[in-house]
Amino acid sequence: xxxxxxxxxxxxxxxxxxxxxxxxxxxxxIPLEQLSSSPNSLxxxxxxxxxxxxxxxxxxxxMPKLRFDYNQYINDSEILHQVTSGIRAWGIxxxxxxxxxxxxxxxxxxxxxxxxxxxxxxxxxxxSVHEAKNVAYTDRYLGLHQDLLYMENPPxxxxxxxxxxxxxxxxxxxxxxxxxxxxxxxxxxxxLSKGQxxxxxxxxxEHFLHSHPVLEVGSSDxxxxxGVRVPxxxxxxxxxxxxxxxxxxxxxxxxxxxxxGKFAQKSEExxxxxxxxxxxxxxxxxxxxxxxxxxxxFESQKGERWLKGCYLDTDVFTSRxxxxxxxxxNMGEGPNRIRRMSYGRSASVL
Amino acid sequence: xxxxxxxxxxxxxxxxxxxxxxxxxxxxxIPLEQLSSSPNSLxxxxxxxxxxxxxxxxxxxxMPKLRFDYNQYINDSEILHQVTSGIRAWGIxxxxxxxxxxxxxxxxxxxxxxxxxxxxxxxxxxxSVHEAKNVAYTDRYLGLHQDLLYMENPPxxxxxxxxxxxxxxxxxxxxxxxxxxxxxxxxxxxxLSKGQxxxxxxxxxEHFLHSHPVLEVGSSDxxxxxGVRVPxxxxxxxxxxxxxxxxxxxxxxxxxxxxxGKFAQKSEExxxxxxxxxxxxxxxxxxxxxxxxxxxxFESQKGERWLKGCYLDTDVFTSRxxxxxxxxxNMGEGPNRIRRMSYGRSASVL
Numbered sequence: 001x002x003x004x005x006x007x008x009x010x011x012x013x014x015x016x017x018x019x020x021x022x023x024x025x026x027x028x029x030i031p032l033e034q035l036s037s038s039p040n041s042l043x044x045x046x047x048x049x050x051x052x053x054x055x056x057x058x059x060x061x062x063m064p065k066l067r068f069d070y071n072q073y074i075n076d077s078e079i080l081h082q083v084t085s086g087i088r089a090w091g092i093x094x095x096x097x098x099x100x101x102x103x104x105x106x107x108x109x110x111x112x113x114x115x116x117x118x119x120x121x122x123x124x125x126x127x128s129v130h131e132a133k134n135v136a137y138t139d140r141y142l143g144l145h146q147d148l149l150y151m152e153n154p155p156x157x158x159x160x161x162x163x164x165x166x167x168x169x170x171x172x173x174x175x176x177x178x179x180x181x182x183x184x185x186x187x188x189x190x191x192l193s194k195g196q197x198x199x200x201x202x203x204x205x206e207h208f209l210h211s212h213p214v215l216e217v218g219s220s221d222x223x224x225x226x227g228v229r230v231p232x233x234x235x236x237x238x239x240x241x242x243x244x245x246x247x248x249x250x251x252x253x254x255x256x257x258x259x260x261g262k263f264a265q266k267s268e269e270x271x272x273x274x275x276x277x278x279x280x281x282x283x284x285x286x287x288x289x290x291x292x293x294x295x296x297x298f299e300s301q302k303g304e305r306w307l308k309g310c311y312l313d314t315d316v317f318t319s320r321x322x323x324x325x326x327x328x329x330n331m332g333e334g335p336n337r338i339r340r341m342s343y344g345r346s347a348s349v350l
Numbered sequence: 351x352x353x354x355x356x357x358x359x360x361x362x363x364x365x366x367x368x369x370x371x372x373x374x375x376x377x378x379x380i381p382l383e384q385l386s387s388s389p390n391s392l393x394x395x396x397x398x399x400x401x402x403x404x405x406x407x408x409x410x411x412x413m414p415k416l417r418f419d420y421n422q423y424i425n426d427s428e429i430l431h432q433v434t435s436g437i438r439a440w441g442i443x444x445x446x447x448x449x450x451x452x453x454x455x456x457x458x459x460x461x462x463x464x465x466x467x468x469x470x471x472x473x474x475x476x477x478s479v480h481e482a483k484n485v486a487y488t489d490r491y492l493g494l495h496q497d498l499l500y501m502e503n504p505p506x507x508x509x510x511x512x513x514x515x516x517x518x519x520x521x522x523x524x525x526x527x528x529x530x531x532x533x534x535x536x537x538x539x540x541x542l543s544k545g546q547x548x549x550x551x552x553x554x555x556e557h558f559l560h561s562h563p564v565l566e567v568g569s570s571d572x573x574x575x576x577g578v579r580v581p582x583x584x585x586x587x588x589x590x591x592x593x594x595x596x597x598x599x600x601x602x603x604x605x606x607x608x609x610x611g612k613f614a615q616k617s618e619e620x621x622x623x624x625x626x627x628x629x630x631x632x633x634x635x636x637x638x639x640x641x642x643x644x645x646x647x648f649e650s651q652k653g654e655r656w657l658k659g660c661y662l663d664t665d666v667f668t669s670r671x672x673x674x675x676x677x678x679x680n681m682g683e684g685p686n687r688i689r690r691m692s693y694g695r696s697a698s699v700l
Binding site: 028030113114115116117118119151152153205206207208209210219243313314315316318319320322323326 | 378380463464465466467468469501502503555556557558559560593598663664665666668669670672673676
């Protein structure tokens with residue numbers, strides 16, 4: 001029960017009594033601004049970073065401001081803020097002068113938060129090996145795709161650290177799926193936001209199977225900085241597509257296949273594909289729910305190619321992103337703006 | 351391109367040529383049964399386990415078949431299948447004769463799959479400590495709730511292993527939120543499936559904030575074994591509720607608060623709450639998207655209470671659940687039923 005309510009500066013202070021058995025009193029301080037906000041408008045207000053969609057030439061011109069020094073990223077919260085903002089705006093950033101050691105990708109992820117463990121492990125290797133059993137370990141071309149879409153919760157962020165890349169070829173390929181979606185006729189956009197595509201992985205004691213709409217849209221529209229409608233997330237991964245589609249009754253399956261083809265075409269148009277050969281000591285961090293990635297063929301007879309990767313969950317990225325925004329933009333006042341009864345660090349209170 | 355298509359036994363065999371640059375040919379074997387199935391009907395067919403909603407008395411009578419020996423769970427895939435089926439049907443099972451060592455909860459989780467890491471760590475302690483700074487570490491009553499709803503992707507499974515429980519009191523409380531939802535008038539069910547409630551956690555360098563509908567429903571109805579409509583998942587966690595609601599324009603906020611109150615009342619009705627004092631060497635595994643959990647007060651002056659917990663993602667549980675279903679029910683033929691071009695264990699093929 002509220003014992004007293006006062007307006008102090010820009011805050012409402014409520015003193016509570018006996019609302020939790022055994023705890024006599026505690027105080028809540030709620031900024032007045034917040035009382036007139038829903039979480040969504042709050043999010044827009046404080047984290048209002050619209051996606052900036054890009055084609056290859058446009059991203060290339062932004063490269064100077066999308067490249068960050070590893071040491072600054074680790075030590076300077078202003079740079080961390082620029083990195084998280086860059087990912088939210090462009091979907092992709094690069095780190096340079098990264099130590100060329102095997103475990104450093106965990107530091108890069110850890111600066112943002114807890115690594116997303118999967119059955120691939122905490123981190124994993126993308127290496128060319130001779131007499132490879134699987135196409136991932138060959139030197140062949142691999143088309144644009146996203147990772148782990150056969151899960152209900154694919155990782156939001158992918159990190160790839162380049163340790164070796166001395167072979168001829170092997171350029172990384174990136175395409176902004178928000179751009180491809182924005183360039184589709186409204187009719188196709190609509191079909192791809194309703195019809196679902198199934199993805200699966202069945203192997204070595206695992207059987208993942210999940211279907212997603214190709215374009216995920218919210219109840220209200222999201223637009224890029226140019227005011228063009230873009231989805232909240234994209235789900236496109238031909239290598240793991242299951243041999244069936246899912247369409248609700250009002251979506252024709254043939255039309256779904258046709259619209260998916262148009263989307264594929266758009267995302268693969270040469271002017272939409274950013275081609276970049278990672279150098280040892282470079283690292284790319286990108287939004288796995290937005291950016292399609294792939295690889296050009298390379299000559300594995302001479303030289304080596306070795307990337308080390310890991311994932312972060314969207315939840316983890318968003319949390320850190322808010323905290324650095326508050327500490328940098330609001331100069332430290334942020335994290336204490338909502339003071340609540342403390343339930344501690346134990347997730348379970350059973 | 352397809353080079354040849356043949357029907358062999360109950361399968362369609364397709365030989366492909368040149369569809370992947372550099373790989374001349376590979377073969378797909380697709381069961382005919384599967385061609386006439388969508389992933390959803392497939393899921394129903396092969397994993398068709400409807401939820402069985404319960405109240406306290408009903409669950410209590412099922413206890414003999416919901417308790418499994420730890421060693422059998424670890425070593426016998428038939429028992430693992432019964433455990434995963436039990437969780438899908440009842441939302442909750444118990445293990446007995448669990449070694450009373452600190453790290454065994456990781457083995458219990460690992461039998462199903464990769465542990466869900468969170469900022470609480472891989473595993474965490476629920477312990478009573480004197481002069482606790484937080485209410486979680488006190489000996490007080492804690493109401494029914496679910497964990498980590500301030501995330502977009504709360505863990506699907508929670509595991510709690512009891513190491514010590516010698517204090518007076520401290521019974522665990524469980525309530526089937528599907529039952530509470532099924533008992534609501536259709537009007538309230540409808541409001542709770544549309545209106546969203548926000549949850550947050552802002553502390554120690556983290557700021558999680560997410561809103562969910564209280565009752566998550568799919569495009570098609572899910573019913574329990576009695577044919578009553580139940581949600582796909584529930585989101586209810588008063589301790590972490592943010593000080594604002596979210597309702598779309600057609601849901602009145604006052605009505606949302608009122609319907610939420612009715613849901614709370616239903617889930618807390620004494621006949622709906624299963625009360626159980628965990629003994630050292632016992633472990634409870636439950637669906638964190640369905641089962642509400644809580645704790646009665648206990649006397650911490652004498653004795654000790656120590657639970658060790660961890661989480662699993664829904665994706666991980668579902669994958670293992672399918673695999674053991676196939677190996678037990680289909681006697682091993684399952685995992686090879688869909689043979690595909692192998693893309694290996696590396697998640698990324700960049």
